[in-house]
Structures are given as structure tokens and as C-alpha cells.
Amino acid sequence: MSVFHELARFGVVPVIVLDRAEDALPLADALIAGGLPLAEITLRTPQALAGLAEIARHRPAMLVGAGTVLTEDQVHEAKAAGARFALSPGIDPLVLTEAQGAGLPFAPGIATATEVQMALRAGCEMVKFFPAVPAGGIALLKSIAAPYVHTGLGYNPTGGVTAETLGDWLALPQVRAVGGTWIATQADIATGAWEAIAHKARAAVDLVTRLRG
Incomplete structure (x- = not known):
């Protein structure tokens, strides 16, 4: 099973902004307790890679990846930290080539049909539709995805994407999993609201289970 098939099995990926590496393990434990042993740690903060490495090293059952991977160097940094997959908000052929060479499953960001074709040419299995709602939401994704079903x-x-709209997105057969920032917000992590994170993770898992029947 490819890593993107594993993501699809859960249906929702917690998207994490991590300000302190010491929060990484309590965060991982909260997500695991909520039945969602999965996270995309975005490389938006100085501590992101260190936190990712902590999770990869000490919580090996956690499926952890790197988000906001923008450069070739970040591909190798993410891989070295233990990321099992990587995503980007946009598509850069040089970064894609580097990820393939490094053996790091990579999902580039797309918002147009042209970008979808670039991803297909590069052999991508999954792409990130970003920014999903501001770009045009479900209607736009339906239109973009239709010629490539x-x-x-x-x-x-x-x-x-929110808990309230999760079902609308997952109703599209091409959508494998949504990225969710609501499950573990930056504020939740900063205040150590681990029980709240675990509760939201469990609610998301239960919702996906109900939606998929």
C-alpha cells in the first residue's frame, strides 16, 4: 500500500503549524489517542523539522509528513527528518524531480488544469488542491478534475475546509483525503489543549467513518 493510499484510508490529514519542537510528542500522542495517527507538519516555522524528527523517531507508528516543501534542499531535509511523504502549496518541476530522486512521495499543489497536467506528466499519484475554498471550492475542483478522471x-x-464541509468534499470520488487545520490549531498546540485535539481527531475519524458508510 502506497503512503497516499494510507492517507486516503483516514480521509482527513491534520495540517500542523508547530512553533516549538517540544510540543511535537504531546501533539502526536493526542492525535493517536483520537484514532488519527497522521500529521502534515508544515515547514513554516524554525522548529518544524525538529518537531517532525521527534515524531518520526519516537512515535514510529505515526504517519508523519512534511508540508510547505518549497525547495530541493527542503526535500532532503524532510526526508532526513523522517518524513514519509511531502506536500507543497504549488508545483515546481525541479522540486518534484528532486523528491522522486530521493524516494519521497510528493503531492504538489494545483489550482488549474495546466497544473494538473504538469503533475500527471511528473507521475504524481496525488495532488494538493490549494487554496481549496478561496480558489473556487468544490465547483472548481469538479471542473478541473473532470477531464482527468x-x-x-x-x-x-x-x-x-472545515468539519462542517468535510462531507461535501469527500463526496467527490477523486478526493482521497482533505487537509484539516481545525483538528489541531496553532492556538490549541500553544496552550497544550491535548484533550481538545484528541476529541476533534476522534470526531473527524467518526465523521469520515459515517460518511463512507
């Missing part, structure tokens, strides 16, 4: 390409909508 036969390719089997999967989509990970991220940006503005």
Missing part, C-alpha cells in the same frame, strides 16, 4: 489522480483539498 480516467487517470486515477487523487486530490487533497486544503485551505478553508
Whole structure:
């Protein structure tokens, strides 16, 4: 099973902004307790890679990846830290090539049909539809994805998706998993609201289970 098939099995990926590396393990434990042993640690803060490495080293059952991977160097840094997959808000052929060479499963960001074709040419299995809601929401993704259904390409909508709209996104057969920032917000992590994070993770898992029947 590929790593993106594992993401699809959960249906929702917690998207994390980590300000302190010491919060990484309590965060991982909260997500695991909520039945969602999965996280995209975005490389937006100085401590992100260190936190990712802590999770990869001490919580090996956790499926942890790197988000906001923008450069070739970050591909190798994420891989070295233990990331099992990586995502980007946009598509850069040089970064894609580097990720493939490093053996790091990579989902580039797309918002147009042209970008979908770039991803397909590069052999991508999944792409991030970003920013999902500001870019045009479900209606736009339906239109973009329609000509490429036969390719089997999967989509990970991220940006503005909420617990309330999760079902609408997952109703699209091309959507494998949504990216969710609501499960573990920056404020929740900063205040150590681990029980609240675990509760939101469990609620998301239960909702996906109900939606998929």
C-alpha cells in the first residue's frame, strides 16, 4: 500500500503549524489517542523539522509528513527528518524531480488544469488542491478534475475546509483525503489543549467513518 493510499484510508490529514519542537510528542500522542495517527507538519516555522524528527523517531507508528516543501534542499531535509511523504502549496518541476530522486512521495499543489497536467506528466499519484475554498471550492475542483478522471489522480483539498464541509468534499470520488487545520490549531498546540485535539481527531475519524458508510 502506497503512503497516499494510507492517507486516503483516514480521509482527513491534520495540517500542523508547530512553533516549538517540544510540543511535537504531546501533539502526536493526542492525535493517536483520537484514532488519527497522521500529521502534515508544515515547514513554516524554525522548529518544524525538529518537531517532525521527534515524531518520526519516537512515535514510529505515526504517519508523519512534511508540508510547505518549497525547495530541493527542503526535500532532503524532510526526508532526513523522517518524513514519509511531502506536500507543497504549488508545483515546481525541479522540486518534484528532486523528491522522486530521493524516494519521497510528493503531492504538489494545483489550482488549474495546466497544473494538473504538469503533475500527471511528473507521475504524481496525488495532488494538493490549494487554496481549496478561496480558489473556487468544490465547483472548481469538479471542473478541473473532470477531464482527468480516467487517470486515477487523487486530490487533497486544503485551505478553508472545515468539519462542517468535510462531507461535501469527500463526496467527490477523486478526493482521497482533505487537509484539516481545525483538528489541531496553532492556538490549541500553544496552550497544550491535548484533550481538545484528541476529541476533534476522534470526531473527524467518526465523521469520515459515517460518511463512507
